[in-house]
Amino acid sequence: MRILHTSDWHLGRSFHREGMLTHQAAYVDHLLDVVASEEVDLVVVAGDVYDRALPHVDAVRLADETLARLAASRARVVLTSGNHDSAQRLGFSSRLIDAAGVFIRTDPRTVGTPVMLEDEHGPVAVHGIPYLDPDAVREPWGLPGRSHESALTEAMRRVRADLAGRSAATRSVVLAHAFVAGAQPSDSERDISVGGVSMVPTSVFDGVDYAALGHLHGRHTLTESVRYSGSPLAYSFSETDHRKGSWLVDLGPRGVTSTTFVEAPVPRRLARLRGRLEDLLVDPALAAHEDAWIQVTLTDTARPTQAMDRLRRRFPHTLVLGFESVAPGLGSLPAARTHGRTDHDIAREFMLELRGGPPEPDEAALLFRAVDSCCDDPDLDPGVG
Structure with a gap:
């Protein structure tokens, strides 16, 4: 079975007031091209389909179009909710949508009940775990503690209980939306810590053939079978050096046989520049950044006048301007x-x-x-x- 792992689309999000919906639609086109060209059997989307619980109507329209196109493709789809999504709104009519081959899992009560698929090697159990708010599941699940680790540990106990009742030939794929230890966050993820604790150990996913993670916006390989795809687009300047895309995963008779990172189209490169204004305006080495989205930190001793206007004459897509003077800090004269x-x-x-x-x-x-x-x-x- 060939799996395409993606997450954190954040449909409707802007980038420093720059609308991203057109670029998000271009990513969807790319996604469908990969499904066709790479003969993908299963697309897994590990949460944060939308950027907010009440998404803009244009974002909803793009999501609807995306799922309809995926339903008409060769691939099945398993999609879960993230901490940015409204589980109830995203999961509306999911039982009807299942019939189209698009399986939306947003309800904690369904954890442990997989989507069952088949390939030439036998059954594949796909367990979609939605984002689990520890406060919401602590009482109904009888959790011993108020933490993401407790919630996800109980979710995986239910997954393993299901797998234990299936044939030994059954392979397992799990989707989860969480902050798993060993990965590096960026500035654009929403904090999900509870009492200062948000991390979940990688060992929670031991024994699973493939764990498709969402929430962090950078791609990460925690183990060969536990990975983050990251967001398909950059949503903060802390992601300037990220390579965006999705994981193409081949699942053989005994687990993962190969993984390939498929890079997504880049709508506009990001760059972070630092220095004196006059130097930035004339430095020939910076010509390569003139068409990029720019974050600038000026180090002039005195704050230059009309700095943003002057920067935009050379770098028209300058979005963020900060000042970090090299002058002495405030103090008092002796x-x-x-x-x-x-x-x-x-x-x-x-x-x-x-x-x-x-x-x-x-x-x-x-x-x-x-x-x-x-x-x-x-x-x-x-x-x-």
């Missing part, structure tokens, strides 16, 4: 350098010390007016320099 001096002189020197240069005339006038407004008796500090 008493010896303030004794017997006017407030105006002290303010001027403090600005010189902080910025490395004197204030401009209009800045000095504004600064002195501010000083005067704070003085108890402006006559004690005569004259504006």
